[in-house]
Amino acid sequence: MTISSDPKQVKQICFDNINVPDMNTLAVAQKHGAYTFLSTVLKEFSPSKIIDEMKTSGLRGRGGAGFPTGLKWSFVPRNTGKPTYLLCNADEGEPGTFKDRDIMRFDPHLLIEGMIMAGFALDVKDAYIYVRGEFVHEVNVMNAAIKEAYAANLLGENILGSDYSMNLTVHRGAGAYVCGEETALIESLEGKPGRPRFKPPFPAIEGFYGCPTVVNNVETLATVPAILELGGAWHAAIGIPNNAGCKIFSVSGHVNKPGNYEVPMGTSLKTLIEDYCGGLQHGTVPKVIIPGGSSTPWLLGEHYDTPLTYDDLMKAGSFLGSGAIIVMDETADLVAFTRRLTHFYAHESCGQCTPCREGTGWLERVITRVENGQGTQEDVIVLGDAATHMAGRTICALAEGAAAPVLSLLKHFPEDVQACLGENA
The missing domain is CATH 3.10.20.600 (Ubiquitin-like (UB roll))
Incomplete structure (x- = not known):
């Protein structure tokens, strides 16, 4: 590990080696500290100690929800007679987000090491990285890194001479935005349409194929090696x-x-x-x-x-x-920007929930009229009413996400909307 042990000096964790040439290869990654602490974790740490360190670290999920990672891991029941699964959410479909793909293509062994450590803490035998379908290059890099890890006994049977064994598989999704939601991801990984499930039961209790399952984001898992090597208290002192x-x-x-x-x-x-x-x-x-x-x-x-x-x-x-x-900045056309987002959400709705299936289409059609100068004051009222009644009334948060830009536009920039109405204002 090349990161400073003094938390006051730390500026980066996941990106500490991101600019090192050929960091995606095992040889270079190991020169910069990859897997150096893994043997210690597998032979000297207990699962409970790892989970305690994660709780102490204060790490919150980096995928969006911000739920405490150690607490999430502690929810997984033991001795159920069922296998436990670890799923890495690498779908990264949120517009504007492009961080996880950089970890996968530039420092894939950091993610792999984090998944091995997390898998050991959770007694996982089979782990999966669910990658957005468009990330062809990232998938190729990850698969090459995984192949190297297997050859070096960092994956597979009795990792580094320990009693722990874990297999890791990359699975490409079909590019559905909704599969960034953990239960939709699970449905897709099972070979079904990617549609969110009702909760409870939560994945920690009944997830992949009805078994205890932990779903963590790429950035979250890539932070684990530094926390276990330098300590939960070290991480908690940053930020x-x-x-x-x-x-x-x-x-x-x-x-x-x-x-x-x-x-x-x-x-x-x-x-x-x-x-x-x-x-x-x-x-x-x-x-x-x-x-x-x-x-x-x-x-x-x-x-x-x-x-x-x-x-x-x-x-x-x-x-x-x-x-x-x-x-x-001031040059932005906020009505056009909002219309583009409504198109995205209407296209990506899985159609399972009526408020989302119908509401996203309404938002796109109405704001398109407004942008084209064909809208009326009644259209503005419909936009606000539809967006308000979509939010919080669906299984997942896609409808809420679709409503957010529309409600923000109407709340903060009504004059921009009125300007588009022209003679119909």
Whole structure:
């Protein structure tokens, strides 16, 4: 491990070696510390010790929900007579998010090592990486890395001479956005249409093929090796209380240097955008900031100093989500942007729930009329009414995500909508 043992010095965890040439190969990865602590974990740690360290670390799921990882692992029942499964959610379909694919293509062995350690803690014999169907290159890199890991006895039977064995398989999905939801992912992995399940039962109790299952995001699992080697308390000292560690933010839009940036939790939006992303392309303060992917409510320029934490963003009226920050300045056409998002959500709805199946179509059709100058005041009322009645009335949060940009547009920029109505205003 090349990361500093002094938490005050840590700026990156998952991206610590992301720019090392050929880090995707086992030889180079091992030169930079990959798998050095794995044998110690397998031979000297107990599953309960690993879970305790994860609880102490304060790591919260990096896929969007932000649920405490150690607590999630502790929910898995033992001695049920059924196998336990570990599923890595690498679907990454949230518009604006592009961080997990960088871990997979540039440092795949970090993810593999994290999955082995997590699998050992949960007594998993078979683990899967569910990858978005479009990620052909990432799948090829992951499969090559897994092949190397098997050849080096880092996967398979009796890993590194221990009593622990685990198999790891990459599964390509069909590119459905909804399969980023953990139960839809499970349905798809079982060979069925990717549609969310009712909960409870939760996957930890009854998941993949009715067995105890843990679903974790790529970034979450890639953080595990550093936590176990350097300690849960070490990780908890990075960031701020209840928001420990570092987080990768995918920044896009009207910034001079869009890209992925891993920073300690609690870093402000302003610091991230100005110090890391080179500031705005036009102007000095954003018109709109979407902090957690397209499905999260919009923030305004007045929120520019908000710390990037689960709690502070919720107080500001939005969510950290997947960490996909979309920045827009005064040049943005917000009606056109919202229409594009409604098209996406209408296309991606699985159709299982009526409010989502019908509501997303309504939103797209009505806002398309508004954008084209054919809308009326009644259309504006319908947009708000449909979006309001979709949210919170479906099995998963897709409808809520579809409603968020529409409600944000109507709330914060009604003048932009009125301008499109023209003579019909």
